[in-house]
Amino acid sequence: QSALTQPASVSGSPGQSITISCTGTSSDIGDYNYVSWYQQHPGKAPKLIIYDVGLRPSGVSNRFSGSKSGNTASLTISGLQTEDEADYYCISYTSSVTAVVFGGGTKLTVL
Amino acid sequence: QLQLQESGPGLVKPSETLSLTCTVSGASIVSSNYYWGWIRQPPGKGLEWIGSMSYTANINYNPSLKSRITISVDTSGNQFFLRLSSVTAEDTAVYYCARIKTIYWGAKGTAWIDPWGPGTLVTVSS
Secondary structure, three states: OOOEEOOOEEEEOOOOOEEEEEEOOOOOOOOOOOEEEEEEOOOOOOEEEEEOOOEOOOOOOOOEEEEEEOOEEEEEEOOOOHHHOEEEEEEEOOOOOOOOEEEOOEEEEEO | OOEEEEEOOOEEOOOOOEEEEEEEEOOOOOOOOEEEEEEEEOOOOOOEEEEEEOOOOOEEEOOOOHHHEEEEEEOOOOEEEEEEOOOOHHHOEEEEEEEEEEOOOOOOOEEEEEEEOOOEEEEEOO
């Protein structure tokens, strides 16, 4: 069982917006702004798309945005495109001994 | 452009030791703001943290794997390594090496992970 809780799957139609949640605790997401999000296409390595809760690395589309409220972080993808179909993972710093916790991943299907 | 590449045997027998190398190009492994680490993904499953190390040999291991893991760094060769002992079929996974940005200088806490190597599939089977 993953330390951060994500929905197993979400879906949307092209052009729509979707949001993927990532729920932790006050030991990780709630108390720290070190949440990052990763996109993984089948057979490929994860790619960083959001860091420090809501910042985008250079080259990542502005259709991807991140936010946080309390112990839950969220990834929003606007203007869904077929190439957004992928698995998405959240990761957070934690004050526990591992200093990092992972979400279980969410499969996004673009209908 | 920073790139990482995993290498090592794709097949390991049960009870033996899995050994992987990550070669870093485009930047030096000597940096106080980064750790260098390993993450794995069993077929069809999610990501699992294995562990990481700074160039000064500070380590951060997954407690569930700690007794079997050794991560080391070769600063002269710009490489780092993973050894996982006493493997079983449950260790079958794609293994990724990656650069880990720490929350502040010298800390072990993970802020974000980027870039990742392309990954290498290691199968544990006799």
